[in-house]
Amino acid sequence: MQTHIETIQKEFEEDFKNCFSSATLESLKIKYLGKKGPIQDLMKGLKEASGEDRPKLGKSINDLKVSIEAKLTELGRSLIAREEQQKLLAEKIDETLPGKKRFQGRKHPVNGTLDEIINILIAMGFTVEQGPDIDTDYYNFEVLNFPPEHPARDMQDTFYINKEVLLRTHTSNIQARVMESQKPPIRIIAPGKCFRNEAVTSRSHVFFHQVEAVYIDKNVSFSDLMGTLTDFMQKLFYKDIKVRFWPNYFPFVEPGLQVDIHCLNCKGSGCTLCKHTGWLEVAGAGMIHPEVLKNGGIDPEEYSGFAWGLGIERLVMLKNGIKDIRLFTENDIRFLNQFSAI
Numbered sequence: 001m002q003t004h005i006e007t008i009q010k011e012f013e014e015d016f017k018n019c020f021s022s023a024t025l026e027s028l029k030i031k032y033l034g035k036k037g038p039i040q041d042l043m044k045g046l047k048e049a050s051g052e053d054r055p056k057l058g059k060s061i062n063d064l065k066v067s068i069e070a071k072l073t074e075l076g077r078s079l080i081a082r083e084e085q086q087k088l089l090a091e092k093i094d095e096t097l098p099g100k101k102r103f104q105g106r107k108h109p110v111n112g113t114l115d116e117i118i119n120i121l122i123a124m125g126f127t128v129e130q131g132p133d134i135d136t137d138y139y140n141f142e143v144l145n146f147p148p149e150h151p152a153r154d155m156q157d158t159f160y161i162n163k164e165v166l167l168r169t170h171t172s173n174i175q176a177r178v179m180e181s182q183k184p185p186i187r188i189i190a191p192g193k194c195f196r197n198e199a200v201t202s203r204s205h206v207f208f209h210q211v212e213a214v215y216i217d218k219n220v221s222f223s224d225l226m227g228t229l230t231d232f233m234q235k236l237f238y239k240d241i242k243v244r245f246w247p248n249y250f251p252f253v254e255p256g257l258q259v260d261i262h263c264l265n266c267k268g269s270g271c272t273l274c275k276h277t278g279w280l281e282v283a284g285a286g287m288i289h290p291e292v293l294k295n296g297g298i299d300p301e302e303y304s305g306f307a308w309g310l311g312i313e314r315l316v317m318l319k320n321g322i323k324d325i326r327l328f329t330e331n332d333i334r335f336l337n338q339f340s341a342i
Contacts, residue, residue, distance in 0.1 A: 005060050008038045012068055022079050025072060032068050039065050109339040110209055110328055113316045114191055117211055120235045124228070126189045126213060131174035133167065133193055140168050143176040143295045144252040157197035159206075167195035170309055171212040172252060175288075178214065179296025184303050185217035191312075202272070202324040209312035214288070216298065216305030222255075222287060225306035229259055229285060237264070237319065244279055253286025253307060264318045272323065280318060283310045 042061045049057050159167040174190040190212040198204050230243050242262035250256040260281050263274035270276035285308030290300035313325050327335050
């Protein structure tokens with residue numbers, strides 16, 4: 001066995017002299033130190049040696065293994081250093097090449113329009129309030145005059161986390177919180193994300209943005225609501241845009257109305273975006289229901305107010321002639337690059 005040990009030592013020395021790359025080095029490790037290598041065979045063969053020779057042979061085998069490991073480790077360090085140096089030399093910078101263009105970041109078209117809307121409404125005297133995306137059934141529905149089992153809840157398909165907690169379906173969930181913490185006059189807006197379990201089409205999505213506006217004071221009238229909305233729309237679209245109001249039902253307002261504007265995509269002639277009507281719904285609005293005021297701790301005999309909610313994606317579509325709401329969430333750089341000015 002001692003002769004076999006010396007033979008393996010000589011074979012390794014010969015192979016070691018011809019090792020000039022990391023790949024060859026790895027092959028040597030496998031050949032001599034691997035599970036099927038000669039060192040392992042020697043260790044297995046120890047059991048056949050006599051008791052007197054076994055300690056001496058074991059030491060020789062271990063010395064051979066340690067020697068091979070040390071040489072391979074040292075060679076590995078030098079090979080890695082040499083190969084890294086060669087790689088650096090090969091990657092030498094060519095100063096004559098043109099520089100890479102750095103593209104400037106920009107706001108997403110929805111965020112840009114949302115900021116524009118917030119600025120307009122702040123200039124009109126509103127302040128900004130924030131609320132949770134995940135909320136209780138009480139603040140999202142019950143306090144807004146959606147009693148349990150009320151059929152009006154079917155108007156908004158909801159993502160429930162459990163029986164009492166859900167993803168908010170509108171930013172109206174902030175109304176009661178503001179009423180509970182502030183005394184009239186109240187003039188606030190509540191921008192944010194909303195979630196509804198709807199079929200994704202060119203006109204609707206499960207995820208969208210909304211701005212809720214609330215004004216509560218003494219003697220707030222229906223004409224205040226219509227005048228504020230019309231003034232806002234004209235400021236947003238920079239023109240005397242046609243606005244249409246017509247009755248609609250929402251549990252948290254009485255009376256309620258739907259707000260439509262003349263379709264800018266087809267200029268009223270009819271297209272797929274406006275369902276060939278020439279008009280596009282952009283907001284739901286109305287005078288705040290007395291029960292909602294009571295739930296917020298405000299006396300409806302003394303105060304009145306209005307509220308309205310705007311869908312931001314639909315406004316961006318109108319302003320820019322976009323025909324599919326799904327484009328906002330696809331992150332297609334070709335689409336987003338068109339809104340550098342927003």
